[in-house]
Amino acid sequence: MKETKQLVCISCPMGCRLEVEMEDKTILQVSGNLCSRGIVYANKELTNPTRILTSILPIIGGVEEMVSVKSKTDIPKNRVFECVKSLKGLVLQAPIHVGDVIVKDLCGTGVSLVATKTVLKK
Amino acid sequence: MRNVDVCIIGGGPAGLAAALSARKEGIENILILERETFLGGILNQCIHNGFGLHTFKEELTGPEYAARYVQMVEEASIPVLLDTMVIDISKDKVVTAISPQAGLIQIQAISIVLAMGCRERPRGALNIPGFRPSGIYSAGTAQRYVNIEGFLPGKEVVILGSGDIGLIMARRMTLEGAHVLMVCEILPFSGGLKRNIVQCLDDFNIPLRLSHTITKIHGKYRVEGVTVQQVSLDKTPIAGTEEFVACDTILLSVGLIPENELSRKAGLKIHTTTQGPLVNDRFETSIPGVFACGNVLHVHDLVDWVSQEAEFAGQFAAQFVKLGSQISRLLPIVCGYGIRYTVPTTLCIDSMKTLTTVRFRVTDVFKDYYLDVFVGQVRVSHQKKRIVAPGEMESILFKKHWLDSKTEDEEITILLQKE
Ligand SMILES: Cc1cc2nc3c(=O)[nH]c(=O)nc-3n(C[C@H](O)[C@H](O)[C@H](O)COP(=O)(O)OP(=O)(O)OC[C@H]3O[C@@H](n4cnc5c(N)ncnc54)[C@H](O)[C@@H]3O)c2cc1C
Ligand code: SF4
Numbered sequence: 001m002k003e004t005k006q007l008v009c010i011s012c013p014m015g016c017r018l019e020v021e022m023e024d025k026t027i028l029q030v031s032g033n034l035c036s037r038g039i040v041y042a043n044k045e046l047t048n049p050t051r052i053l054t055s056i057l058p059i060i061g062g063v064e065e066m067v068s069v070k071s072k073t074d075i076p077k078n079r080v081f082e083c084v085k086s087l088k089g090l091v092l093q094a095p096i097h098v099g100d101v102i103v104k105d106l107c108g109t110g111v112s113l114v115a116t117k118t119v120l121k122k
Numbered sequence: 123m124r125n126v127d128v129c130i131i132g133g134g135p136a137g138l139a140a141a142l143s144a145r146k147e148g149i150e151n152i153l154i155l156e157r158e159t160f161l162g163g164i165l166n167q168c169i170h171n172g173f174g175l176h177t178f179k180e181e182l183t184g185p186e187y188a189a190r191y192v193q194m195v196e197e198a199s200i201p202v203l204l205d206t207m208v209i210d211i212s213k214d215k216v217v218t219a220i221s222p223q224a225g226l227i228q229i230q231a232i233s234i235v236l237a238m239g240c241r242e243r244p245r246g247a248l249n250i251p252g253f254r255p256s257g258i259y260s261a262g263t264a265q266r267y268v269n270i271e272g273f274l275p276g277k278e279v280v281i282l283g284s285g286d287i288g289l290i291m292a293r294r295m296t297l298e299g300a301h302v303l304m305v306c307e308i309l310p311f312s313g314g315l316k317r318n319i320v321q322c323l324d325d326f327n328i329p330l331r332l333s334h335t336i337t338k339i340h341g342k343y344r345v346e347g348v349t350v351q352q353v354s355l356d357k358t359p360i361a362g363t364e365e366f367v368a369c370d371t372i373l374l375s376v377g378l379i380p381e382n383e384l385s386r387k388a389g390l391k392i393h394t395t396t397q398g399p400l401v402n403d404r405f406e407t408s409i410p411g412v413f414a415c416g417n418v419l420h421v422h423d424l425v426d427w428v429s430q431e432a433e434f435a436g437q438f439a440a441q442f443v444k445l446g447s448q449i450s451r452l453l454p455i456v457c458g459y460g461i462r463y464t465v466p467t468t469l470c471i472d473s474m475k476t477l478t479t480v481r482f483r484v485t486d487v488f489k490d491y492y493l494d495v496f497v498g499q500v501r502v503s504h505q506k507k508r509i510v511a512p513g514e515m516e517s518i519l520f521k522k523h524w525l526d527s528k529t530e531d532e533e534i535t536i537l538l539q540k541e
Contacts, residue, residue, distance in 0.1 A: 008316045012175040013424050015316035017509065032508075051321065052171045054183055055297065056269055066272040068169035068185050077325065084297050098189050116169065117185040 002028075007045055011037040018042050050074035053083055054116070057102065062094030062119040069102055070116050075109045083107050094121045127151040127443045128436070129217050129231035131208045131384070134163020136416025137237035138191040139429040140436035141200050144235075147440030152200050153229065155219055157207040161195070162188030163239055164417075165425065167262075167269045170290055172317070176426035187425060203227070208238075211388040215411060233411050233439035236385060236399065237432065240378040240417040242287075252338050257345030261287040261375035265294070274298050276371025280348050281305040282336050284312035284319075286423060288375025293322035302326070303367055306334040306350055308357055311487050313377070313513040315423055335359065336372070345370055378421045388412070395463040396420040402452055402468045403478045405435035410447045413439045420465050420481070423515055427481070448473040453525070458537025460484050460491070462512065469534065474522055481517045482536060484510045491538040497524055498532030510538070 007018040014034055020042050021028040030042045044050060053071040075083060083106045092102065096115045103113035128144045130137045133156030141154050160166060165173070168184030175181055178190065195202070203221065210218040217229040242260040259267070259275055265287060267275050277300050281288045284307040292302045305323060310333050312319055323330050331350065337359050338349035352363035380398040382390075390399045391408040398419040399407040406413050415435035416428045441448065452468040464482040488510050495503040495518065502524035510516055518536070 008320045010317040010321050012181070013172055013315055013317060015514075017316070051325070052181070054170050056169060056272060058272055064270070066270060068183060068269065070169075070171060070183055080297070098186060116183040117166075118189065 005046065007042055009033060009038045009041045011041045020046065022046070049077040051077050051080055053080055053106075053113075055084060055087060057087060057090050057092055059092040059094055059096060059119050061122055062096070063122050064117075064119045067092060067096050067119045068116045069113050071106055071109075072101075072112045072114050075106060075111050079107060079109060083109065087113070094119050123216070123228045123230050124153075125151070126153045126229050126231045128153075128233045128235065128439050129215075129229055130154045130235045130237055130436075131211070131217065132156065132163065132237035132239055132416070132418065133158070133161040133202060133204075134237060134239050134416060135165060135188065135191060135425050136239070136418070136428050136432040136435075137163070137235065138188075138195050139432035140235045140237055140413075140415055140439065142191070142194055142198060143433040143436030144233075144440040145198050145200060147437055147444075149440045149443055154195070154200060154202045155206045155208050155217070156202065156204050159204055161192045161202065161204070164262075167265050168290070169269050170294070173425050176424075177429050184425075191429075208384060211384055211412070213389060213409060215409075231411075233413065233442045235432075235435055235439050236407070236412065236414040236418050237416050238381040238384065238418040240380045240421050242374075243377045243379055250336055250339055252340065253342050255339065255341040255343050255345050257341070257370050258339070258372045258374065261285070261291045261373045264291055264373050268294055268298060274300060276300060276345075276369075278303060278369040279371045279373060280336070280350070280367055280369045281373045281375060283307065283375035283377065284314050284330060284332075285375040285377055286314040286318050287378075288373060289314045289318040289322040291373055291375070292328050293326060296326045296328070300371075302328050303369055304329045304331050304350070306331045306336060308333070308335040308353055310355070311511060311513070315513065337364070339372065340366075345372055348372060378417070380418045380421065382418065385414070385418070393420075393463065393465075393467065396465065398465075400468075401466050402449065402470050403466045403474050403480075404438040404448065404470060405431070405466070406438060406442075406449065410449065411439075411442050413442075420463070423513070427515065427517075430479075431481075453528075454533055455480065456533050456535045457482075458494075458496075458535045460486065460488055460510075460538030461536050464536060469520070469525075471525060476522045478520045478522070479517050480520045480536070481515055483515055484512055484538065487511045488538055491540060493518060494537055494539050495520070495524065496535040496537070497528050500527050502527070507538070 005020040165184035165188040173187040206221040337351045340347040347368040351359040415432040
């Protein structure tokens with residue numbers, strides 16, 4: 001059965017409105033995308049939706065109280081909460097630099113957690 | 123008094139990009155003044171991703187985007203004064219600032235670039251009856267508490283206004299363990315980016331109540347709940363639709379306004395719609411040699427456009443130092459049907475670039491309209507727009523040769539038309 005699904009591409013702030021033509025579970029055509037990332041997004045969103053996780057962690061001995069972090073790449077959408085919960089209780093030590101790996105493997109997703117800010121020693 | 127060629131006020135993404143481009147134009151004597159302890163501006167508290175796809179071709183978080191510019195400014199050895207708050211700019215371009223270390227500082231500049239960003243609309247601007255209990259925050263303040271100071275201001279949250287900061291905070295607080303009950307938007311459409319509605323609300327099943335507002339705040343010392351009510355198109359609450367929602371926290375995300383106390387004091391002409399200074403296509407304000415870019419000029423939803431705009435502003439500020447004023451004849455841009463404002467509002471016919479980006483916002487949601495540009499009576503551009511919405515800044519590349527057909531004192535008009 002043919003159907004058309006409406007999506008909003010969230011890969012960048014342009015937020016293109018995508019029209020995805022599907023037959024059963026296969027994607028026939030994607031339109032409305034301004035760039036090729038839109039097609040990648042539509043495929044992912046309809047099969048295995050993923051998101052980037054961003055959060056903050058407390059840091060000791062630094063010029064700031066908190067350091068911001070993100071998952072290096074996207075993780076499955078339905079594991080976001082679990083991954084956030086796994087960070088509770090984690091406290092870092094200054095200095096931390098942008099890109100430093102904080103957690104090697106977030107809850108077995110194979111994705112690492114990295115710092116997005118540099119916090120130097122006080 | 124210190125003499126500076128290009129003095130930049132504000133060390134956010136706009137100020138940093140302007141400084142870098144002025145340096146690229148060969149200006150040695152640049153100075154950035156920033157009131158905070160760190161460079162980077164508001165981006166430091168925007169820990170979510172979504173920045174820099176256009177500038178760096180990768181998706182960065184706010185702090186990462188800021189860090190890239192800070193590093194470039196450091197590498198270019200551009201002088202910066204931190205903890206330095208500018209308190210006055212005179213018509214002769216004397217900048218007065220204060221800092222705990224240096225006390226009162228005065229700087230004579232040849233060019234000034236205003237890059238002070240914006241601030242949130244104050245709560246007083248909203249007339250919601252009820253006491254003023256604790257538990258009411260602007261969304262940006264809440265963002266600062268959660269992301270910089272690391273504490274959660276409440277557990278049961280109602281957000282008023284669907285601007286981007288409110289949407290981002292709905293997700294942020296949900297991830298931190300709060301329960302976001304709903305986002306109320308008085309308008310029939312959201313003012314935020316579509317992607318934020320998808321990934322901040324839909325992902326977490328947070329309802330977006332369009333055409334709804336808060337008509338009463340309950341609780342004397344701490345917020346205990348709100349009355350939410352549907353509104354008609356003219357924004358008046360509809361009787362009989364009142365609904366009590368228990369909550370302990372209200373976030374207000376009701377818009378940003380350019381930070382222009384300084385500009386007003388300096389006597390700059392201010393745009394009545396954007397609340398930013400009026401500028402021509404060189405980003406030059408009504409005082410020659412004073413330029414503006416970023417959120418102080420008009421509120422942007424995309425930092426990439428801020429950086430791009432600031433790069434031009436820095437370039438023009440540098441040219442002013444080298445060549446003096448480049449302005450002779452200015453041609454006004456008139457907002458026709460559906461156009462709320464444009465930046466710039468005038469074009470310098472003699473010195474304009476072959477391509478100039480004119481940014482604008484529309485007054486309403488329009489589907490399948492044409493964006494037309496007229497020079498006098500002549501239509502010079504006709505572009506189909508599938509959908510445009512007030513929450514998203516639009517732009518058009520204005521081609522200098524469009525003015526070739528111009529006879530005399532004709533205006534430029536930008537408008538939306540059905541066909
Ligand atoms: C919550 C939020 C979410 C956002 N999300 C996105 C997103 O997902 N993607 C995206 O691309 N963009 C996003 N943006 C937009 C982007 O962050 C802004 O457009 C950008 O930061 C504006 O840059 P600016 O330099 O004009 O202002 P700011 O970053 O506000 O910088 C202004 C600087 O000037 C300083 N200053 C002000 N007054 C003075 C004074 N008198 N003296 C000295 N210094 C002064 C301030 O301290 C500040 O550092 C978001 C913005 C916000 C607020
Ligand atoms: S299709 Fe391309 S341009 Fe459009 S939102 Fe997706 S990434 Fe951005």
